[in-house]
Amino acid sequence: xxxxxxxxxxxxxxxxxxxxxxxxxxxxxxxxxxxxxxxxxxxxxxxxxxxxxxxxxxxxxxxxxxxxxxxxxxxxxxxxxxxxxxxxxxxxxxxxxxxxxxxxxxxxxxxxxxxxxxxxxxxxxxxxxxxxxxxxxxxxx
Amino acid sequence: xxxxxxxxxxxxxxxxxxxxxxxxxxxxxxxxxxxxxxxxxxxxxxxxxxxxxxxxxxxxxxxxxxxxxxxxxxxxxxxxxxxxxxxxxxxxxxxxxxxxxxxxxxxxxxxxxxxxxxxxxxxxxxxxxxxxxxxxxxxxxxxxxxxxxxxxxxxxxxxxxxxxxxxxxxxxxxxxxxxxxxxxxxxxxxxxxxxxxxxxxxxxxxxxxxxxxxxxxxxxxxxxxxxxxxxxxxxxxxxxxxxxxxxxxxxxxxxxxxxxxxxxxxxxxxxxxxxxxxxxxxxxxxxxxxxxxxxxxxxxxxxxxxxx
Numbered sequence: 001x002x003x004x005x006x007x008x009x010x011x012x013x014x015x016x017x018x019x020x021x022x023x024x025x026x027x028x029x030x031x032x033x034x035x036x037x038x039x040x041x042x043x044x045x046x047x048x049x050x051x052x053x054x055x056x057x058x059x060x061x062x063x064x065x066x067x068x069x070x071x072x073x074x075x076x077x078x079x080x081x082x083x084x085x086x087x088x089x090x091x092x093x094x095x096x097x098x099x100x101x102x103x104x105x106x107x108x109x110x111x112x113x114x115x116x117x118x119x120x121x122x123x124x125x126x127x128x129x130x131x132x133x134x135x136x137x138x139x140x141x
Numbered sequence: 142x143x144x145x146x147x148x149x150x151x152x153x154x155x156x157x158x159x160x161x162x163x164x165x166x167x168x169x170x171x172x173x174x175x176x177x178x179x180x181x182x183x184x185x186x187x188x189x190x191x192x193x194x195x196x197x198x199x200x201x202x203x204x205x206x207x208x209x210x211x212x213x214x215x216x217x218x219x220x221x222x223x224x225x226x227x228x229x230x231x232x233x234x235x236x237x238x239x240x241x242x243x244x245x246x247x248x249x250x251x252x253x254x255x256x257x258x259x260x261x262x263x264x265x266x267x268x269x270x271x272x273x274x275x276x277x278x279x280x281x282x283x284x285x286x287x288x289x290x291x292x293x294x295x296x297x298x299x300x301x302x303x304x305x306x307x308x309x310x311x312x313x314x315x316x317x318x319x320x321x322x323x324x325x326x327x328x329x330x331x332x333x334x335x336x337x338x339x340x341x342x343x344x345x346x347x348x349x350x351x352x353x354x355x356x357x358x359x360x361x362x363x364x365x366x367x368x369x370x371x372x373x374x375x376x377x378x379x380x381x382x383x384x385x386x387x388x389x390x391x392x393x394x395x396x397x398x399x400x401x402x403x404x405x406x407x408x409x410x411x412x413x414x415x416x417x418x419x420x421x422x423x424x425x426x427x428x429x430x431x432x433x434x435x436x437x438x439x440x441x442x443x444x445x446x447x448x449x
Contacts, residue, residue, distance in 0.1 A: 004198040007191055007194045007195040007198060008198070010188075010191040010195070011188070011191040011192045011194075011195040035179045035180055035181045038176070038181040038182050038183075040172070040176060040181065040183060040184050040188075041181075041183065041185070043184060043185075043188050043191055043192070047346075048349075048350030048351045049350045049351040049354070049355045049356075051202055051355065051356055051357060051358035051362070052351065052354070052357075052358060052362060054195070054199075076202070078199045078200040078201070078202050078358035078359050079199070079200045080199070080200075
């Protein structure tokens with residue numbers, strides 16, 4: 001395991017990118033960051049600017065207009081950056097797949113490192129996703 | 142004294158490296174106490190080190206239309222100034238005979254440069270949110286400098302000296318009523334100098350998304366974070382030196398322990414203020430500093446002149 005990967009996985013700054021979600025995933029993300037789960041134990045903190053981010057948490061349904069912004073926000077982030085698609089909408093489009101303005105899933109626009117289905121996923125599930133992602137980055141099974 | 146020894150002092154002990162390590166440990170104390178106040182476990186001991194080292198391996202984004210030179214060099218000014226201020230304070234502790242008269246004034250100037258570097262960096266980045274953060278930082282700087290200098294004036298009047306070493310040797314300023322008022326004023330100003338809650342309007346995560354630092358990424362952001370940690374170490378040490386005789390290194394182990402405890406106590410006061418106060422709007426902060434705080438500092442100065 002290289003020094004860079006070690007440092008990255010020990011200090012993950014999370015940026016929350018909400019793409020017109022119904023807000024349930026967003027609420028669950030905020031719940032995950034509350035004192036009850038205390039993610040600062042593992043060095044995970046929420047940041048306000050995408051330039052400071054190591055992890056993009058993408059929620060919601062991206063339509064033809066907001067998908068352009070999604071791509072732009074991803075380009076603005078300082079690399080290396082990993083992306084987690086949170087909720088069924090960001091992973092697959094959920095029940096909006098037949099909708100007139102739905103475009104494509106998030107992973108058609110930006111590379112997604114972890115998919116976290118659920119409507120909405122529980123905070124425990126999000127922590128599990130982060131643990132799996134850290135393991136993947138470190139090259140463990 | 143040869144040049145190599147001097148450079149070693151500036152770069153390693155008690156200059157840059159020592160201040161950086163001590164600052165990161167202090168920022169761990171800050172985060173841990175915050176976590177305990179919020180009934181959490183809090184980050185591991187090395188977390189601030191991980192945070193800064195991680196930023197060193199990240200990409201540096203330079204937005205289009207940015208003044209490149211200023212954008213990239215602004216963090217370095219701040220870090221250099223914080224390290225130099227710490228160096229001057231620690232030299233007064235460690236080698237008392239070799240300090241010069243007027244070093245308090247030099248330290249006061251050096252301690253304003255980190256704020257100036259944030260202002261320069263934010264305006265160089267051409268981001269509207271960063272500009273707002275920069276202008277708020279500037280207003281805050283104008284607001285707290287006057288009461289801060291007045292508060293520092295009180296122990297200077299008591300001892301009739303502007304050399305830090307003379308203040309360390311004299312009776313502590315907090316033993317007199319005017320010193321207590323000045324100390325309280327200085328703690329409030331320190332909170333603003335560190336841009337911590339309730340005076341964190343320049344960063345205001347929720348409204349300005351990081352404020353002055355919004356466009357910074359990678360190593361320059363890491364240097365800014367390091368500078369903040371170094372200021373969190375330097376400012377309480379400066380106040381402990383000015384008002385409470387600092388840390389005495391020539392009288393054995395117990396005074397050293399007492400000095401470190403004084404310093405840690407002041408840090409915990411800062412952290413508790415930051416955890417129990419809501420953020421003030423920038424106009425409220427300026428009114429607060431130019432109104433009651435300056436008035437209290439003036440009262441303290443007049444009392445010090447009268448010998449109280």
